[in-house]
Amino acid sequence: MGEVRSQGQAQLGFDGMPRKLVRVTPSKLSTWTDCPRRYRMAYLDRPTPPRGGAWAHSTLGAAVHNALRAFFDLPVDRRTPAAAEKLVHSHWKTEGFSGEQQSDTYRERAAGWVGDYVANADTSIDPIGLERWVSAPAGRIIAEGRVDRIDERGGELVIVDYKTGRHGLHADDARYSQALALYVIAARRTLRKPCTKVELHHLPSGTVSSWEHTEDSLRRHHTRAQEAAEEFELATDTFTAGGDPEILFPPRVGRQCSWCDFRRSCPEGQATGPAAEPWAMLAP
Template identity: 70%
Template sequence: MTPSRLGVWADCPRRFRMAYLDRPTPPRGGPWAHSTLGAVVHNALKALFDLPVRARNPEAAAGLVRTHWKDDGFASAAQAAEFRDRAAGWVHDYVADLDVTHEPVGLERWVSAPVGTIVAEGRVDRIDQRGDEVVIVDYKTGRHALTTDDARGSQALALYVLAARRTLRRPCTKVELHHLPTGTVAAWEHTDESLARHLRRAEEIADEFQLATDTLAAGGDPDILFPAQPGRQCAWCDFRRSCADGQAAGPPLDPWAMLAP
C-alpha cells in the first residue's frame, strides 16, 4: 500500500480506477512543469552522493541540476531556463548548509513492511542515521513553505517510518520536510499513538478500495463503485480527457500553471 495509491483513492475513486484497474489504462495528459522541476531536484541530490566526498560541493550540486534538466511541461525555453537557474540556486544553497561527509542510509530507498492489515511501502528521498535512530527526509519544491502541521499530518511520512523500521531494523520516529525554495525544514517526532492513528486511517482507505475492487471483479457497476469526485483537482487530473465530470468541473490548467510566481 503506497502513499500515492492511498492518496489517489481519497482524491477521486474514478481516478483510482483509471490509474490502477482499467486495462488498457486510459491515456494520460502531458507532463507538468512543476513535476519536471521536482524530479530534476531529486535526481540532482541523489547524484550528489554518488560523487566522492571531496567533490560534493554546492557548485557541483548546482551543475547536477543542469545536467539532469529537462524542459518538459514548460511554456517556453526561456521559462524553462529561468526555473533551471532557480532550481540550481536552491540546490546550491541547500548543499552549502548540508554535511555532505555524512553518508545517508538510503537515497531513493524502497522500504516495505506488513503493518496491521496492510503492507506499507514506498520510496523515501533520503534516510539519515542520527545517533541511534534513522530519520525520514522528504524533499519538497512546491510553491509554499511547509509547517510542522504538514510534517505531523503527512500519512506518507508516517507510513515510511513504519516501513523503515522493518526494512532497516532500526528505531525511527522523526520525519522532516526539506523545502528547498525557502531553505526551511518542517519536522515532527512521531509517537506510537500518532503512528497508530495514521495506520488506522490507511487501513480504512485500503478496506474501502479493496471492497470496491472485489465488487467490480464480481461484475459490479464501475460508475457506482468508483464515482467521480469533481473539484478543483480536476483542472490538473491526468485522466481529464477521459472523464466528462472532470471536464465539466472547470477549465484545465496550463502545464506550467503550478509553478511558483
C-alpha cells in the first residue's frame, strides 16, 4: 500500500527532525471519536478518575471470548460443543448482573450460543492467532491491537472478531469497521501474509458478516485513522505544554453518556439523563 510506505521509518517534521509515529489502537480511536473528554480521562489524566462498576454485557463477552480461545487450544478430538459449553461455565463471572438469577440465565444462554457456534463451525482448523497482538508501522501511525482470531485459508489471513451484542450484524458492519481494517493492515505486516477478508461472528444470532477489503478501502480507513491520530496527538501535546483541557478535550454528550465509565466525573454527561443499569445492554 502506498500510504504505508514508511515501515520502520519516522517521517520528518517541519523542523527536519524525525516525527514520532503515533500508536493507534481501535479503542483509542473510538474513544477519541466518541468523546474527547473521555479520551483525556482514560489515557492522560493521572491519577485516572474513578471508573464506574462492571457491565454485565462486558462480563458475558469476556467469558465467551475466553471460552473460545481455550476451546481452540484444545486438541482437535476434544473440541466438542459440550466442551465449549463447559468452558463458558468455567470462565463465567457474575459482575454487573442484577443478581444470581439473571447471571445464571445469561450463563446458560451464553453457553448455548457457544455450543451452537462450534457445532456449526469447522473445529478442525488451527488458527494461527488467538487473542493475537499485531502491530506494524503504517504511514504516520503504528496500527496495533489484539485480534480475537486469525485464520489462514488458502494461503491468506482472515480476521475473525466475535460479537455478543444485542443486535444482529450485516456486511456493512464488517465493511465500515475501522478496527477490523486496522487489524488487516497490522496483521499482513506482522505475519507477512496477504490479508483482505474480515468477519464478524455474532454468536447470539449464529450469523457471520464478512467483507473483502480492497487496497482502496484499506487506504480510506487508514487515512481516517491517521487524521484522528493527528488530532488527539496535537491535543495531547498542547495539553502537556499547559493547554486548557476543557478546550482541548471537550465533552461530546449524547445517549452514550448513560453508560460512560467516567460519568461520575462529568457534570455534562450526568445532565443528559439517568445512568443506564449495568445490565441494560445485554442481548435480549
